[in-house]
Amino acid sequence: MINNEHNPIAIRISNIQSLWIENREKHPDSKIYCLVCEPADYQLIEGFIRLEASEHGCTSDIIVGFKTDFDNKTDFYRFLIKEWISSFSVDAEENPDWDWGDFSSFKSESASVDVLNENQLRDLYIRLVTSFKEFVGNENLLGITLFISRIGDVETLNEAIKDIVERLPEGVALILIDYKKRDVYNTLLSEMKDKVCLIDIPNQNMAGAYKEIATQGDTHDPKVKYRKCLFDLGEAASKGNKDEAKKLGNELIKLSREIGGTAFMASSYLIFGGFMVKFHREAGFCHDLLDKGIALVLPKYREEQECAQILLQLHNYKGTVHSYNKDINGAVNQFMTAVRIAKELDMRTEVVNEYNYALLMALKKDRLTYEPILNEAFEYGYSLPDEELRIINLSFIASTYLDKEYRLDSSTRDEITKRMSDLYGKDWQLSTKELAAKLEAEYSLKHQK
Known part of the structure; x- marks a missing residue:
């Protein structure tokens, strides 16, 4: 067990360790151990697995973990093989006394996995795991943890895992993690219920x-007071307690003055204003807070990058307040102000991002409003080199430009389309809707209902 009674994270990981030990004792022969947790607790599960995979683990089980996405069985099996070989290669360098006799053979086989089909890859993976289990011995469970983030096809994923589990040797099991109510592995757990141990992790x-x-820390320290006040402010705002939120926000500002630092004080106005945005009929109060933050960093943003970043965020939040109050022109003006500041400081990623926000707002108005912004945004972004555009996503601006600029000739359209496809893939325009939705959500630009 973790011996740290004062560490909140350690205590919670210890809770999970206890649940693991309890369930392992009750279900020693399970082939699947599925830990089901709240989304907020997912990182705790990761921490538990990392701890158990280290020399500091509390059980005798041998735990390994692999992170991947799932698109299809072939790529999935191929990844598992390559990652196992790669991970063991690193570990073997640090532990030269390890003597997995078959490793060299599997390493040679892994060089040709790109030409193997789905079944060949699956069988190779099973042979690899079986050999590794013989290498580590039969006394302990070998638990293979699969952290699967993005799932392209849930049904096929369940089939792939079932195909593996049915072929695993004795003493080897898969460890899966799922969120409560997401139920990704329902089909698998139902079909293999006699071989499954479901571990329900209570909300931590x-x-x-x-x-x-x-x-x-010291409860008299202004920094400790500030952090506590910040959490209390967040709780008050989430509960809709406006009066308490205002009281705590003013206390936050007071504490920030005690601590000092221009950027820090301005960020406190930003935080306070950000929490107040959600409250009805507080637009004037929010603007007042954000304007005070702007007044603090405006004299210093050219010399201090931190002040520049906060200045952009302050204008973005002012734009958000305007959008909540259906003042599209006001929102556009704030985002375009941020564009000018970012351009002045040659912050190219921020320039494109601010153009995105301004354009999202302007498109809610007529052509006279959005066309100048669209043309300016496209001209700026398209002039950037490919190396930068691979990092700075121009797809929303480019797609909108192709859609709205009817005067383009076919060769120019083809040139733009080809460049965007080369940069972002053939489905770059399909991802534009996702990007637009993400931008909307990021600064809550949708009108309040």
Whole structure:
């Protein structure tokens, strides 16, 4: 067990360790151990697996973990093989006394996995795992943890895991993690229920853990007071308690003055204003807070990058407040102000991002409003070299330009389309809707209902 009674994270990981030990004792022969948790607790599960995979683990089980996405069985099996070989190669360098006799043979076989079909890859993976289990011995469970982030096809993923589990040797099991109510592995768990151990992880109250960590220290220290006040402000705002939020926000500003630092004080106005945005009929109050933050960083943004970043965020939040109040022109003006500041400082990523926000707003108006912004945004972004555009996503601006600029000739359209396809893939325009939705959500630009 983790011996750290004062560490909130360690305590929670210890809770998971206890649940693991309890369930392993009750179900020693399961082939699938599925830990089901709240989304906020997912990182705790990762921490538990990392701990158990290290020399500091509390069980005798041998735990390994692999992170991947899932698109299809072939790529999935291929990844598992390559990653196993790669991971062991690194570990073997640090532990030269390890003597997995078949490793060299599997390493040679892995060089040709790109030409193997789905079944060949699956069988190679099973042979590899079986050999590794013989290498580590039969006394302990070998638990293979699969952290699967993006899932392209849930049904096929369930089939792939079932294909593996049915062929695993004795003493080897898969460890899966799922969110409560997501039920990704329902089909698998139902079909293999006699071989499954479902471990329900109670809500570990990670918000409370973070608050405990943030507020540890001398209770008279302004920084400790500030962190506690910040958490309390967030809780008050989430509960819709406007009067309490205002009281705590003013306390936050007061504490920021005690701590000092222009950027820090301005960020406190930004935080306070950000929490107040959600409250009805507080637009004037929000603008007042954000304007005070702007007044602080405006004299220093050219010399201090931190002040520049906060200045952009302050204008973005002012744009958000305007959009909440259906003042599209006001929102556009704020985002375009941020564009000018970012251009002045040659912050190219920020320039394109601010153009995105301005364009999202302007498109809610007529052509006279959005066309100048669209042309300016496209001209700026398209002039950037490919190396930068691979990092700075221009697809929303480019797609909108192709859609709205009817005067383009076919050769110019083809040239733009080809360049975007080369940069972002053939489906670059399909991803534009996703990007637009992400931009909308990022600064809550949708009108309040």
